[in-house]
Amino acid sequence: MKTNLKERVRRKLLQFGRKNKMCSMLVLPVLAVSMFFFHAMAYFAGNGKRFSMLTMILCLFVVYSSFSFPMFISSDGREVEWDLADADSSVELAPESDLNLEDVELLADEDALGELEDWNEGNPHGMDGVDTYDASELLASLEGRGNGTERTTQDILEAYESGELVFDTDDWRLVLINKQHSIPDDYSFTLGTIVGSLQCDERILDDLSDMLQAAKDEGFTLQVRSPYRTPERQLTNFNAKVNRYMNRGMSYMEAYQLASRVITLPGNSEHEIGLALDITCDTFADLKQEFGDTDAGKWMAENSCRYGFIVRYPKGKEYVTGIDYEPWHFRYVGVEAATVITKQGITLEEFWQELESN
Ligand SMILES: [Zn+2]
The missing domain is CATH 3.30.1380.10 (Muramoyl-pentapeptide Carboxypeptidase; domain 2)
Structure with missing residues (x-):
């Protein structure tokens, strides 16, 4: 059954390649990939050990790629590398919607200031100079x-x-x-x-x-x-705020979202x-x-x-x-x-x- 299917796919693809000369370059890689897939399936299908190895590798891949997302943020607001050995309480789930007042206070702290020459200390409103x-x-x-x-x-x-x-x-x-x-x-x-x-x-x-x-x-x-x-001043203030948040490890979207809560958008x-x-x-x-x-x-x-x-x-x-x-x-x-x-x-x-x- 499997061999039949494999043969049919191969034949169909070659037929397609012959009929449409323009696409023949495309048919070859598709053919190669599909043949590899069939071979791989045949290799694993008849062997339980091989099959479970493959399943494990796939699971590890899925788990790893989900952890590389910037959803794990340490309590000081910085994104941290996911490390299985370090999976303790210092790492908490911080989805984007979790921006609260404490975050704003935290970011208004003076340790974040000084990144801009004319930043007015202790001024979360963005009116520098x-x-x-x-x-x-x-x-x-x-x-x-x-x-x-x-x-x-x-x-x-x-x-x-x-x-x-x-x-x-x-x-x-x-x-x-x-x-x-x-x-x-x-x-x-x-x-x-x-x-x-x-x-x-x-x-x-x-x-x-x-x-x-x-x-x-x-x-x-x-x-x-x-x-x-002036609108120019408002824009400068807004961009400066976004940059500051991004320097603290936020994505542009997060920084923009947070900045728009403490400084009104230029034109608004x-x-x-x-x-x-x-x-x-x-x-x-x-x-x-x-x-x-x-x-x-x-x-x-x-x-x-x-x-x-x-x-x-x-x-x-x-x-x-x-x-x-x-x-x-x-x-x-x-x-x-x-x-x-x-x-x-x-x-x-x-x-x-x-x-x-x-
Ligand atoms: Zn004001």
Whole structure:
């Protein structure tokens, strides 16, 4: 039966080669391989020992090739060579989806820094080489700015609930920019100078000035950095982050995935339209989550809405924003919207959903 089949295959192939001269070069290697296969089968088929040897070799091959996959990563985040003698608890299964907050913290550690000349230490937000100014310098520069008037939180909430206060999703202050929504092609704005090299949308300068003054009156010296960033700067920051993760042994996909959780993609950052500011204070200048636990951080989370700002990436809303908690990243949306968003404890994404469903 086997010989018959082998003969038939041989004949068919030779026939094919004769009929199609063009393919005759191709037929020879196919013929050689199939003849080898038949010979090998015949060699092993009649001998139990040989057959089990072959099965073992095949099993070893399958096992070995699955272990050469980068799925075994040691607890310090580095990929390790699979070694049967070393198969103890120091090796754990780390699939790609297992990237959690601890990983981000780990990678923000200073041991990973210094790979870039202008990397700002302790800065997971990716704003290297950006000037920082504190509130007194900003206020001196913004003198004469400010609205002076303030609608109370209660007024705004009541007006919104009664339907007297209506929001329009076309309002520039509410523009939604995230991983799914890039900056609209026709979006335009004018840059205003806060102080020195710090710039932002000039329409928010009055409210910013009021907020810095109010914080100062409460005893907090806020620091502002990197409000407006060019798309080029954003791209440089993003690529630098991806490279750093790859230098730590991650694949490009893993590095990209992780980087996009801590730095927004170029073209999808509110910093590029001058409506976002990174704010910390003189006693805690790092862009780290612990800023949220400082008195200044708490005051900002509570009161920035009175000046039109929201904590854009709140804790517990990572599943909505796709960005880790950033107590320092404030987004201007205008006093009314900021008040509603903050008091309802929602995100800009959820606010948009609310407006669209109304
Ligand atoms: Zn930011």
